[in-house]
Amino acid sequence: MFERFTRDARDAVSGAVTEARHVGAATVSEEHLLLSLLTLGALEPLGVDRESVAAALAEARRRGGMSRADEEALAGLGIDLGEIVARFEETHGAGALSSPAPRRRTLGSSLRSALGRPDPDRRHVPFTQGAKKALEQSLRIALGRKDRHIGTLHLLLALLSRPGTVAEVLADHGVTYATAERGLAA
Numbered sequence: 001m002f003e004r005f006t007r008d009a010r011d012a013v014s015g016a017v018t019e020a021r022h023v024g025a026a027t028v029s030e031e032h033l034l035l036s037l038l039t040l041g042a043l044e045p046l047g048v049d050r051e052s053v054a055a056a057l058a059e060a061r062r063r064g065g066m067s068r069a070d071e072e073a074l075a076g077l078g079i080d081l082g083e084i085v086a087r088f089e090e091t092h093g094a095g096a097l098s099s100p101a102p103r104r105r106t107l108g109s110s111l112r113s114a115l116g117r118p119d120p121d122r123r124h125v126p127f128t129q130g131a132k133k134a135l136e137q138s139l140r141i142a143l144g145r146k147d148r149h150i151g152t153l154h155l156l157l158a159l160l161s162r163p164g165t166v167a168e169v170l171a172d173h174g175v176t177y178a179t180a181e182r183g184l185a186a
Contacts, residue, residue, distance in 0.1 A: 005149070006151045009149075012152055012155055013036070016032040027126050027128045028126070028128065028131050030128070030131050033131055033166075034053070034159055035054065042153075042184075043156070063081060064085065065165060066081055066165075067163075130164070134162060135158070137161055153185065161177060
């Protein structure tokens with residue numbers, strides 16, 4: 001599948017790994033794919049501001065990654081997500097639900113290199129199931145459009161086709177599957 005990826009799409013995937021490493025995340029998620037696409041400027045023609053999207057994603061992480069649809073479903077059961085987050089943050093500190101798992105650092109970098117051990121910033125960071133599904137979906141979208149390659153448009157459309165926080169944040173910024181397809185199709 002990866003042989004069909006354009007250079008920009010490959011850069012987006014490797015950029016997602018970089019985004020995950022930068023924040024100390026244990027895995028590469030759909031959010032990291034989106035942030036990488038934004039960093040590469042793939043959404044500039046749509047007028048999407050990276051900082052605004054990053055802030056909206058951070059707010060979603062603060063809620064434990066719950067989308068508004070999740071929040072509404074819980075409210076239907078009489079569960080106030082805002083109250084749960086507030087109580088959790090009272091106990092564990094502000095942003096406790098959004099903090100990545102801490103990196104394990106037991107050796108200093110100079111000692112690590114002297115021992116021939118890998119740099120933790122070069123460690124393997126696995127993709128979440130959702131991110132893998134988005135990559136698979138990008139192939140399906142490319143095949144459905146009869147495109148011979150998988151580009152950044154296909155990655156974006158795959159992220160938009162999957163329900164969840166990433167699609168919700170993009171929709172809040174005026175980017176839907178239809179607008180992306182119209183605004184970015186070559």
